[in-house]
Amino acid sequence: MTIILGLDPSLSCTGWGVIRAEGSRLSHIANGQIATHAKAPMAERLAQLHRELAAVIADHAPDRAACEEVFVNKNPQSTLKLAQARGAVLAACGARGLTVREHAARSVKKAVVGTGAAEKEQIQAMLKVLLPGVAVAGADAADALAVAIADAHGG
Template sequence: MIILGLDPSLTCTGWGVIRVEGSRLSHIANGQIKTNAKTPMAERLAVLLNGIAEVIAAHGPDRAACEEVFVNENAKSTLKLAQARGAVLSACGAAGLTVNEHAARLVKKATVGTGAADKAQVAAMIKVLLPGVQLAGSDAADALAVAIADAHLSPRS
């Protein structure tokens, strides 16, 4: 099974693709899709949608996994995150992928062992779980963590 993990953000959406064979995990690819803050919102969302559509076309995942939305103290930031998630999830839906959603604390607990892990701890554990992986950045590491958590938390299908 091939799982696409997603860490949506309007500024930089991370993605990671892993293969799951029994209890064995292997890295396929990872990356980040960045948008320009000076570009109109509709264009930024189109960049995310098209970028994820390209990842799906290139790697043919069987399903996707995404971090659940969390509410920031800043309502404007929460709204921007929700819009980015909408673009990313739309790309998955258009490709016919099932998308499992997981809370960020659960993803961290499943990969690092503590729900309070920081980005550096997540990246370090990804390098342990996927030996030889070259991370495109911290958002890509987070996306791989989502994929790994999904492999452990969701039923195989």
């Protein structure tokens, strides 16, 4: 049995999802989102991401974490903010001694839906099939659960 923490980092709203993998059987443990206030200073927002994710890790004691790889936006400022959020999230994992595996967005979609070109709605529909009874906290939490599932499938 392995407990996996999936992460979808973002400065505005970081999604997280925790699943249990027993062979090919998956089960949902928890999921949520960490939203930061857009007008708060950058240092406060990053500290909030780190602090709240550290609490999630303490609560659920995952064996490892999985995170979506960084992608480059057309807007360099957006890319920089995403990278800073990822840094806070990865630091929270590192501080707890978690190994973090990174997955490309296309490989996550392929692992969950069967095609790397899947839409968000398709991913959310498959989550209900793969994790029966799951109540997803929002789109970012759904993406984080998808990352955890991809990691469990060796994606």
